[in-house]
Amino acid sequence: MEQILQKKHDKKIKLFEQAIRSEYTKKVYTVCLNKYLEFPGSNKKHATDPKKIEQHVIDFVIFLKQQGKTFVAIHNYVSAICKYYKVNDVFLNTNKINQYLPEFKKSKKDRGYTHAEIQRLLDVVDERNRTIILLMASTGMRIGAIPALRLRNIERVESEYIDYGIYKITVYEGFKEEYITFTTPECTIAIDNYLKFREDYGEKLTQDCFLIREQFDIRDPFAISKCNEVKAITISRNLINQAERSGIAKTRKIRLGTISGDLAEDISRTLENEGVLMYQWVGPRIVDVYKEEYK
Numbered sequence: 432m433e434q435i436l437q438k439k440h441d442k443k444i445k446l447f448e449q450a451i452r453s454e455y456t457k458k459v460y461t462v463c464l465n466k467y468l469e470f471p472g473s474n475k476k477h478a479t480d481p482k483k484i485e486q487h488v489i490d491f492v493i494f495l496k497q498q499g500k501t502f503v504a505i506h507n508y509v510s511a512i513c514k515y516y517k518v519n520d521v522f523l524n525t526n527k528i529n530q531y532l533p534e535f536k537k538s539k540k541d542r543g544y545t546h547a548e549i550q551r552l553l554d555v556v557d558e559r560n561r562t563i564i565l566l567m568a569s570t571g572m573r574i575g576a577i578p579a580l581r582l583r584n585i586e587r588v589e590s591e592y593i594d595y596g597i598y599k600i601t602v603y604e605g606f607k608e609e610y611i612t613f614t615t616p617e618c619t620i621a622i623d624n625y626l627k628f629r630e631d632y633g634e635k636l637t638q639d640c641f642l643i644r645e646q647f648d649i650r651d652p653f654a655i656s657k658c659n660e661v662k663a664i665t666i667s668r669n670l671i672n673q674a675e676r677s678g679i680a681k682t683r684k685i686r687l688g689t690i691s692g693d694l695a696e697d698i699s700r701t702l703e704n705e706g707v708l709m710y711q712w713v714g715p716r717i718v719d720v721y722k723e724e725y726k
Contacts, residue, residue, distance in 0.1 A: 443519045450518045463511035467491055485523050488512055492531045502535040544568075544679070551677045552670075560673060562625040563643060563666060565618035572612060574670075575663045576602050583638035585622070588613070598622060634658065 447464070451457040470491050478484050488509065495505045509532070513525055544552070552564055566572060584601045587594070596616040603609045614622070622642070629644070630636060633655050643666070645659040674680035 443515070446518050447515045450514065459507065460511035460514060463508045464515050467508060467512050470494065479521060481521055481523055484516060484521065485528060488523065488528050489531050492528065496531075496533050500533075502533050505532055548677075548679045551679055552673055555677045556673050558621070558625040558628050559643065559646070560669065562618070562621045563670070565621045566614070566643075569615040569618040570600060570602075570612040572600075572602055574666050577643050577666060578641070578660050578663050579603070580642040581638065582626075582636060582640050582642060585642060596620075629655075 448457055448461065451460060467488075470487075472487050472490065478487070491512075492505055492509065495508060509525075509528060513523055513528070516523055549564065549568055553561055556564065563577060566577065567574070580600070580602070581604075584604055586599045586601075588597045588599050589595055596619050598614045598619050600612050600614065601609065602612060626636060632647075632649050633652060634640075635656070640658045641660055643661055645661045645665075647654040647657075649655070671680065
């Protein structure tokens, strides 16, 4: 009987995962759902009564509030839980559940970098990071759009007699979010210099090569020839490091709590893959979880 129930649960989890298109969202939602399923209470894996499930979710939300979780964090948990039940034909009263979420508060005030701060960044970075910074500053694209850009997505804007010194860039090629943007002449020069740098070390550039590739050892011909995609979290971490190096940002390490049991290994693996948080093993199947906050 237990094996039958486990197979049904595994099928529900598979349906839940297949219903999420974004790999990043899938990993985050899986962690959130597992946290809920491990929360003390009746057997949520096999529950089907919407009223009882709603009460379990509300109890979980209250527990998270007592732990000091923010609106955004708890909303992620609730979204994952409701998604899981919805794809398995259990429809919950989300309006009722959402009434128990804490008040939304901005944890910090965001602002754009000034021209002087961007220049300080450019003074300390290499060709690759210079290209990334100027891409974002001149086109307004998000960090998440950069890894997928390939050379076929950039087109020099010129006429028969005039080179305008800018690139036309197709962002999110092939997706419904696809749009066109343009670089500044300064960004164009940075792109050209970065691509020339790669060619000078032996990379054969084709239209399918990534515009921004993973870093490589200039002494390793095999690494140079293999144009690997760079992760958005890697770009983000790198830019934070450069912002610290230039003196325009500082970071602090914030301890979020401790996770133990089988879930510790799953969460640590997800965090390691995505880099969304930091973790440190403090014992068998026990991890302390941290995040970095910078300003």
